[in-house]
Amino acid sequence: MAAIAPTAGTARSARARSLKHDRRRALYWSYFFLVLFAVFFLTPPIYMLITSLKSSAEVGAITNPWWVYNPTLDNYKALLTSVEYLTFFRNSAIVSLVVVVVTMLISIPAAFALARMKFWGSATLATGVFLTYLIPETLLFIPLFKIFAWANETFDVSLMNHWWLLIIVYPTLTVPFCTWIMIGYFASIPKELDEAALIDGAGYLQILTKIFIPVALPGIIAAMIFAFTVSWADFLYPMAFTTSADQMVLPAGIVTTLIKGDVYAWGQIMGACLLGAMPPLLIYAFLMDYYIAGLTAGATKG
Amino acid sequence: MRRGGLRRLARRKSTVAFLLTLPLIVLIAALVIYPAFYSIYLSMLNKTLERLVGLDNFRFLFTRDTFWMVVKQSCIFAITAVLFKALIGFCVAHFVHNVPAKGQRKWRGMLLIPWVIPPAMSTLGWFWLFDPSYSAFNWLFVRIGLPAVTWLGDPLWARFSVILVNVWYGAPFFLIMYLAALKSVPEQLYEAAAIDGANWWQKIWYVTLPMMRNIIAITVLFSLIVTFANFDIVRILTAGGPIDQTHVFATWAFLQGIEGGDLALGASVSLFMFPILAVAAIFILRDINRRGNEAS
Amino acid sequence: MAQVNLRKVVKHYDETPAVRGIDLDIADKEFVVLVGPSGCGKTTTLRMIAGLEDITDGDILIGGDVVNDVPPKDRDIAMVFQNYALYPHMTVHENMSFGLRLKKVPKDEISRRVQAVAGILGIGELLERKPKQLSGGQRQRVAMGRAIVRNPKVFLFDEPLSNLDAKLRVHMRTEIKKVHQKVRTTTVYVTHDQVEAMTLADRVVVMNGGHIEQVGTPHELYHSPQTRFVAGFIGSPAMNLIPCGLEEAAGSLRLKMGNLAIPVPSDRAARYRGFAGRSGLICGLRPEHVFEDRRHLEPGQERFEAVPEVVEPMGNENLVYFPLDGVEVCARVDPDCGAQPGSSLKLVADLRHLHLIDDSTGRVL
Numbered sequence: 001m002a003a004i005a006p007t008a009g010t011a012r013s014a015r016a017r018s019l020k021h022d023r024r025r026a027l028y029w030s031y032f033f034l035v036l037f038a039v040f041f042l043t044p045p046i047y048m049l050i051t052s053l054k055s056s057a058e059v060g061a062i063t064n065p066w067w068v069y070n071p072t073l074d075n076y077k078a079l080l081t082s083v084e085y086l087t088f089f090r091n092s093a094i095v096s097l098v099v100v101v102v103t104m105l106i107s108i109p110a111a112f113a114l115a116r117m118k119f120w121g122s123a124t125l126a127t128g129v130f131l132t133y134l135i136p137e138t139l140l141f142i143p144l145f146k147i148f149a150w151a152n153e154t155f156d157v158s159l160m161n162h163w164w165l166l167i168i169v170y171p172t173l174t175v176p177f178c179t180w181i182m183i184g185y186f187a188s189i190p191k192e193l194d195e196a197a198l199i200d201g202a203g204y205l206q207i208l209t210k211i212f213i214p215v216a217l218p219g220i221i222a223a224m225i226f227a228f229t230v231s232w233a234d235f236l237y238p239m240a241f242t243t244s245a246d247q248m249v250l251p252a253g254i255v256t257t258l259i260k261g262d263v264y265a266w267g268q269i270m271g272a273c274l275l276g277a278m279p280p281l282l283i284y285a286f287l288m289d290y291y292i293a294g295l296t297a298g299a300t301k302g
Numbered sequence: 303m304r305r306g307g308l309r310r311l312a313r314r315k316s317t318v319a320f321l322l323t324l325p326l327i328v329l330i331a332a333l334v335i336y337p338a339f340y341s342i343y344l345s346m347l348n349k350t351l352e353r354l355v356g357l358d359n360f361r362f363l364f365t366r367d368t369f370w371m372v373v374k375q376s377c378i379f380a381i382t383a384v385l386f387k388a389l390i391g392f393c394v395a396h397f398v399h400n401v402p403a404k405g406q407r408k409w410r411g412m413l414l415i416p417w418v419i420p421p422a423m424s425t426l427g428w429f430w431l432f433d434p435s436y437s438a439f440n441w442l443f444v445r446i447g448l449p450a451v452t453w454l455g456d457p458l459w460a461r462f463s464v465i466l467v468n469v470w471y472g473a474p475f476f477l478i479m480y481l482a483a484l485k486s487v488p489e490q491l492y493e494a495a496a497i498d499g500a501n502w503w504q505k506i507w508y509v510t511l512p513m514m515r516n517i518i519a520i521t522v523l524f525s526l527i528v529t530f531a532n533f534d535i536v537r538i539l540t541a542g543g544p545i546d547q548t549h550v551f552a553t554w555a556f557l558q559g560i561e562g563g564d565l566a567l568g569a570s571v572s573l574f575m576f577p578i579l580a581v582a583a584i585f586i587l588r589d590i591n592r593r594g595n596e597a598s
Numbered sequence: 599m600a601q602v603n604l605r606k607v608v609k610h611y612d613e614t615p616a617v618r619g620i621d622l623d624i625a626d627k628e629f630v631v632l633v634g635p636s637g638c639g640k641t642t643t644l645r646m647i648a649g650l651e652d653i654t655d656g657d658i659l660i661g662g663d664v665v666n667d668v669p670p671k672d673r674d675i676a677m678v679f680q681n682y683a684l685y686p687h688m689t690v691h692e693n694m695s696f697g698l699r700l701k702k703v704p705k706d707e708i709s710r711r712v713q714a715v716a717g718i719l720g721i722g723e724l725l726e727r728k729p730k731q732l733s734g735g736q737r738q739r740v741a742m743g744r745a746i747v748r749n750p751k752v753f754l755f756d757e758p759l760s761n762l763d764a765k766l767r768v769h770m771r772t773e774i775k776k777v778h779q780k781v782r783t784t785t786v787y788v789t790h791d792q793v794e795a796m797t798l799a800d801r802v803v804v805m806n807g808g809h810i811e812q813v814g815t816p817h818e819l820y821h822s823p824q825t826r827f828v829a830g831f832i833g834s835p836a837m838n839l840i841p842c843g844l845e846e847a848a849g850s851l852r853l854k855m856g857n858l859a860i861p862v863p864s865d866r867a868a869r870y871r872g873f874a875g876r877s878g879l880i881c882g883l884r885p886e887h888v889f890e891d892r893r894h895l896e897p898g899q900e901r902f903e904a905v906p907e908v909v910e911p912m913g914n915e916n917l918v919y920f921p922l923d924g925v926e927v928c929a930r931v932d933p934d935c936g937a938q939p940g941s942s943l944k945l946v947a948d949l950r951h952l953h954l955i956d957d958s959t960g961r962v963l
Contacts, residue, residue, distance in 0.1 A: 030400040034409055037394050041416050041474065047438055048427040065438040110326035117319035125323060132330055133524070134579050135338050136531035138552035142559045142568045143337035143344055146351070172333045179326060192683035195650050200697035200748075201671035204318050210696075214687040233420030235534040236552070240560050251422035255538060259426075266430050273423035284418045288411055291418075295475065296482040312652075 045274070052076070052271035059267050075271040085272060087246055088253035091163040092276075095249055096231040098167050103174040103227040108220065111182030112208045116194060126183060132176040141240045144169060148241065163247045169237050174227040181226075181297040185219030186212060222294030225287060229280045250276040338576075345570035349563075359570040368546050368554075373574070375461070376550040380530040383468040387529075388522055390469065391476020398477070399484045410481065417474040425538040428467045429454075432539070457547035460540050464548050467535050472528075476521055483517040484510070527579050551575045600661045600751035600784045601626045602647060607656035609642050616642045618808035619656065624786065629778050631787045633795035634805035634831070641756060643805070644788045648754050649673050661751055676745035677754040681761060682737045684729040684744075690716075691725040694744045715747045718780060719773075735766050742774070746781060755787040759794065771797055792832050796820070804828050826960040829882045829953055835917060838888070838927045839955070842881040846874040853949065855881060856923030863898030863950050870954055873963065882953035882962070885917065888929035890937070891944035898950040904929075909937050918943070 051059065053071045063069060079085045113119070114126045148159040159165050189212060197207045213220065238252035245257050254272045258265065284291050348355045363369040398409050416424060431438050432453035440450040453463045487510060495505050511518075533552040536542065542549035542557060549557070551572060559568015602624040609617040617639040624630045632640040645651040647658060649670035657664050665673050676697075684693050691712055698708045716722040719739045729737055738758065745753055758774070759767045775798055778785055789795055795802045796816040804811040804819065804827070812819060812828045823829035829837050843854040844862070851862040851870055862870060873879065891901060904920040904927075911933060918929045918937050929945055937943050954963045 030397040034397045038412055041413050044424055044427040065441050106325040109322035113319040113322035117315055119316040119319040132334050134583055135334055138531040138533050139572045139575055140337045142565055143341040146565050192679040196683040199670045199677050201700040235422040251420055273426050277419040277423050280418050295478055
């Protein structure tokens with residue numbers, strides 16, 4: 001017995017050591033691959049930043065493209081004094097903010113009704129909201145184009161080529177998803193909470209405004225972030241519906257007006273892209289948890 | 303009529319509920335359902351939109367090689383890109399999950415950045431990286447003795463490039479979804495599997511994958527829809543070229559419908575997206591339902 | 599006056615009946631507990647009184663007025679939910695005053711009432727906290743406070759203690775009783791825990807399968823259950839229910855259980871004589887009426903022998919389980935009587951406390 005015990009002890013500790021060893025090796029490999037993928041994921045934005053800090057001369061020079069020899073902020077200065085670029089920015093900001101408000105005004109009441117007030121056809125409607133995913137914007141832009149043109153001829157309201165037209169069409173991109181995740185958030189609120197409020201004397205609208213909206217606020221913020229980033233990033237609708245520079249929003253504006261086939265403009269183009277990506281990036285940096293909650297809610301709650 | 307009160311209340315509840323959903327219904331009906339059907343009507347008109355021509359547009363499309371190329375390229379593009387996004391997302395999610403909890407946030411934050419930058423803008427960055435004469439990749443390649451690549455000029459490389467950029471943009475989304483799913487698998491299951499003698503690979507196969515099945519299915523479905531209908535990346539990188547080799551439905555429909563002025567033909571092209579998407583959706587949703595029923 | 603009356607109340611969910619016609623009169627200031635297994639309709643009944651479910655048929659009266667069509671907020675009731683249903687984004691004070699604020703009660707009166715109730719419940723220190731910062735017992739108090747502050751005609755409790763751990767549950771039970779003694783509001787309380795029901799209630803309503811089985815004081819239910827269900831449901835450990843027969847021999851009645859034959863006490867004999875020779879009877883005897891052998895036995899107490907299968911020491915007593923005619927019988931014996939599993943033991947059955955049940959009707963004879 002006495003002879004066996006120590007052997008068993010060493011075997012066990014050797015096992016433990018190898019387990020620890022395995023775990024550490026797995027960790028090192030994880031770090032190795034994470035660094036590899038981080039390089040892959042971050043190369044484009046970093047290269048954009050590098051280019052944006054170069055003067056036109058340096059962009060065209062035959063030097064190491066991955067290094068800035070004479071960093072300059074001229075590209076950014078030029079952008080921030082360019083009336084055209086600032087117009088894109090302003091248009092984007094107004095469109096996105098208004099779309100966020102409109103989306104919330106449509107989604108929250110609808111999600112409340114669908115989550116809590118069972119009525120005739122409510123289940124069908126909820127499924128229908130989900131199924132609108134199957135009709136992407138790339139299918140809708142042509143008929144919408146024709147419909148807006150027709151409205152122009154028939155009622156003499158010129159819809160086409162106005163930045164505010166995007167306020168009308170962007171909700172089709174944001175509302176279904178936001179409604180869907182809000183249904184999920186509302187459904188997770190215990191039913192007793194509305195019953196308690198009902199007994200306390202609240203009506204349905206009071207239950208929505210005084211109980212549901214405050215309780216589901218994190219979800220609402222996540223949905224707002226989603227609506228904002230989608231509106232900010234959309235490219236197809238502005239490409240299809242706006243043509244003159246003063247009516248464009250950022251993505252379409254940069255692509256159609258800044259690219260002039262001139263290689264020396266690339267510093268400025270990259271700066272324009274990075275500046276344009278700033279609002280979503282800042283929101284992401286400061287509200288990362290809400291941003292991610294909004295992304296994942298759709299799938300886990302659906 | 304003794305029980306009028308509560309019933310009246312219930313009826314009022316229905317009315318209130320209907321009014322609350324009315325804006326949603328109007329929006330979807332007017333700007334999604336109606337245009338979708340209108341698109342079918344459009345696709346049956348002639349080029350000047352004056353005359354019904356039945357299925358002539360489709361017949362015309364079927365005779366054109368470019369159309370079949372677009373069909374093929376759309377499928378290749380969507381399936382390859384989604385496959386790689388899913389794979390990379392799955393692997394990277396595991397790597398992030400492996401590192402100590404306090405470092406995970408940092409890694410996750412860094413790796414999601416491609417998804418946060420509006421794709422139109424990041425694609426321009428790629429476009430500049432692929433520039434025929436100033437490509438920063440080629441500079442590196444030449445330095446280490448490899449031949450320079452014509453990223454967007456050669457049909458094969460152009461196809462590779464659009465898929466690469468799409469994978470770069472979409473993989474972080476998969477990463478986030480899978481990471482959330484990984485976190486929701488109870489640790490005890492792995493402990494139980496370890497006690498049952500499962501190795502690393504068996505744990506993934508018998509515990510992780512079944513537990514993540516629904517999330518994987520839903521993420522693949524969403525991504526398939528979005529990738530299939532992608533416009534930004536192809537439009538900015540290649541605009542369909544070289545010689546129409548990288549066109550997908552969306553960019554070709556845009557070219558025909560908006561730029562070429564043939565709305566009817568554009569509508570018929572874009573309509574081809576719907577059945578393919580619907581089949582994918584039905585397939586995956588049914589699977590989820592079946593799994594859900596088994597679980598409960 | 600805030601009595602509650604239920605007249606032939608019926609509730610169907612679609613076609614499935616949940617409550618099958620209930621008559622119940624609850625007096626003003628009375629504390630009534632509805633108890634029964636899950637799915638017996640007790641919670642549905644409570645929710646109908648609250649107005650959260652509409653009733654399929656019958657009438658509900660609160661304070662003498664039919665309230666069938668009155669929405670919950672106008673019924674002047676307050677309800678405490680199982681998960682408390684505290685509004686998570688409001689402080690304790692805001693939670694308690696929400697109903698009053700909706701009714702536009704003046705601010706200083708709200709504040710006075712909240713303070714008074716917080717005093718009764720001992721939560722005065724917590725008024726500015728959010729529910730998340732409270733322990734289970736404190737949340738429970740706040741939920742009660744929210745009900746009391748509105749000064750309703752009727753309190754409704756829906757299993758309010760089942761989310762608490764065992765120790766706290768006993769404590770809060772006493773608190774609820776104290777509060778009721780202070781505010782004397784008519785109370786309807788739903789629970790599946792018969793101990794809670796017995797300790798709290800003025801009268802207990804035992805429900806099963808959408809019916810009322812029996813209404814009575816805790817004492818009545820324990821000592822004279824009227825049905826097999828009540829006999830088996832009330833009391834812990836549960837009453838032994840042993841299939842038996844009655845035989846008459848030489849002018850005396852004997853209870854036959856398996857190979858045992860025990861004489862029925864003479865004062866019960868007259869009551870049971872008509873059932874002699876009948877099969878399908880059940881002998882109901884509580885575990886405390888089967889005990890260890892004693893030197894002196896009263897008339898009606900009879901010795902028998904059994905072989906225990908399991909002995910569970912409880913400290914003050916031992917629970918002994920032995921088989922009898924295919925059922926397991928529980929006896930409560932003195933810890934020092936030497937009961938051992940597998941070795942024969944002399945026990946006494948006290949048939950003075952016998953409940954004879956007709957198995958076909960489920961009624962106690």
